[in-house]
Amino acid sequence: MKPLNDVIAACPPSGIRRFFDIAAEMDDVISLGVGEPDFVTPWRVREAGIYALEQGYTTYTSNAGLPRLRELICADLGRRYGADYDPDTECLITTGVSEGLDLALRVLLNPGDEVIVPEPCYVAYEPCVAFAGGTPVRVPTRWEDGFAVDADVVAAAITPRTKAILLGSPANPTGAVQPRAALEALVRLAEQHDLYLVSDEIYDRLTYTGGHTCLGTLPGARERTVLLGGFSKAHAMTGWRVGWICAPAPVADLAVRVHQYTMLCAPHVSQLAAVEALSAPDDEVDAMVADYDRRRRVFVKGLRETGLECPEPGGAFYAFPSIRSSGLDSETFAERLLHAEHVAVVAGSVFGPSGEGHVRCSYATALPLLEEALVRIDRFLRAEEGH
Ligand code: PLP
Known part of the structure; x- marks a missing residue:
């Protein structure tokens, strides 16, 4: 067979997907991995979609x-x-x-x-x-x-x-x-x-x-x-x-x-x-943004309390703490955290060499889950220190 497209073949498979295939097989995983809102689309927008279908658009x-x-x-x-x-x-x-x-x-x-x-x-x-x-x-x-x-x-x-x-x-x-x-x-x-x-x-x-x-x-x-x-x-x-x-x-x-x-x-x-x-008026988007902000504050503060340094994320819904103090590279950190505590984060190296030494955590996740994830991350870090 003739070779397929060289440029596409040279593209590495998504580091995120590979990792989440593993997580999908595990029980009780708290995923801080996906870059996706955990809210459902506001009702009036869904209703407009339903109506559009009813009208035959x-x-x-x-x-x-x-x-x-x-x-x-x-x-x-x-x-x-x-x-x-x-x-x-x-x-x-x-x-x-x-x-x-x-x-x-x-x-x-x-x-x-x-x-x-x-x-x-x-x-x-x-x-x-x-x-x-x-x-x-x-x-x-x-x-x-x-x-x-x-x-x-x-x-x-x-x-x-x-x-x-x-x-x-x-x-x-x-x-x-x-x-x-x-x-x-x-x-x-x-x-x-x-x-x-x-x-x-x-x-x-x-x-x-x-x-x-x-x-x-x-x-x-x-x-x-x-x-x-x-x-x-x-x-x-x-x-x-x-x-x-x-x-x-x-x-x-x-x-x-x-x-x-x-x-x-x-x-x-x-x-x-x-x-x-x-x-629509801005209120539903504003309410979601306010909720992300609440989670952001709790999560970043909690990460810092575990001893991880975390730069202040001013936007989107990601925290990108430094994990250098753990002595692990970001991929090893993410894999060990997933296997030991069933918390899925994304290795920073996936996003380029300057991402090494960090992991990406999405806080588009319900607050109780974020709080539980913090407990697990803290326990993971203590256990790693003991090694
Ligand atoms: N750009 C950035 C920075 C993103 O994080 C994403 C999705 O995660 C996209 C673009 C893709 O967005 P869309 O769903 O509009 O294709």
């Missing part, structure tokens, strides 16, 4: 997505961040941010173009760059700096082939929210070297210690920024598969062109549910 939509949804997204970005995107020419609806990321990179990259990816980062970033024919170039961030991206470190990685910088804020896996000054420095760098910025802002509504900076609204950024957002996290809509791209018209136009040959459109019923999600 079972067809394709236009490739760019429902005009009403695009209008609501652009209006929401305007209200929240002062962004100014034209729903007709600068916005398209995607099948989750996952598709938005894939489309953005395919539209921007020519074979061999380099994309700078600050890490630790979301597991899909590097494979998606590679699938689009590009070369991911990692740059480290440090937990001592709150995982802020250092423009000097990025500058040192720029070559004539660099096309874009890809980053997420608030971030998976660290929960870090990039300080405005760090983002401004990146925009200046992008201007100097004529680079695109791909900004994954899927967690924009989940911030706890200060507001979110929308990259596309920074001076000089708009014309070179591809903004990715979606409904999965803040609206607890992971399974509906709705996201969006907002970008300057030439980029958005090309993205629609690729989309029309690949996905065609995001699911019609899901787009109608998303219309309801953005038409």
Whole structure:
């Protein structure tokens, strides 16, 4: 047989999935592993989906997505961040941010173009760059700096082939929210070297210690920024598969062109549910965010009481404690914790070399389970000390 695609074959299997296959076979596991809200989609949004089905909205939509949804997204970005995107020419609806990321990179990259990816980062970033024919170039961030991206470190990685910088804020896996000054420095760098910025802002509504900076609204950024957002996290809509791209018209136009040959459109019923999600008052999303924040405080404090150092996560729903004091590498830590105490966390090394020495714990988990997980983690650490 002829060999299959080299780029895809070179992609390592997901470190997260392998681990959770093991956890799925075990009893009494508390999973802090999955990056998914534990809330069900708010009822009025589900009801809108049911109603859409009853009404027979079972067809394709236009490739760019429902005009009403695009209008609501652009209006929401305007209200929240002062962004100014034209729903007709600068916005398209995607099948989750996952598709938005894939489309953005395919539209921007020519074979061999380099994309700078600050890490630790979301597991899909590097494979998606590679699938689009590009070369991911990692740059480290440090937990001592709150995982802020250092423009000097990025500058040192720029070559004539660099096309874009890809980053997420608030971030998976660290929960870090990039300080405005760090983002401004990146925009200046992008201007100097004529680079695109791909900004994954899927967690924009989940911030706890200060507001979110929308990259596309920074001076000089708009014309070179591809903004990715979606409904999965803040609206607890992971399974509906709705996201969006907002970008300057030439980029958005090309993205629609690729989309029309690949996905065609995001699911019609899901787009109608998303219309309801953005038409509803903010209170249900705010209540979920307040709940994450309560859990975040309890969990981070509890982790610190076990003796683990834990940087303050300002956004998303992840804590990323340092496990260096245990003397274990992150994969061994995660495996031993799972086998000894049936608590599933994700080894930090899965998210890039700078993630080594940490584990990712999702606190999108009910408070009593988080409290029990803390008891188990504490017991695990005491037992490890005794070895
Ligand atoms: N971007 C980040 C940073 C994520 O953490 C995730 C999901 O975990 C995604 C994108 C994918 O989101 P979606 O469900 O919209 O495809």
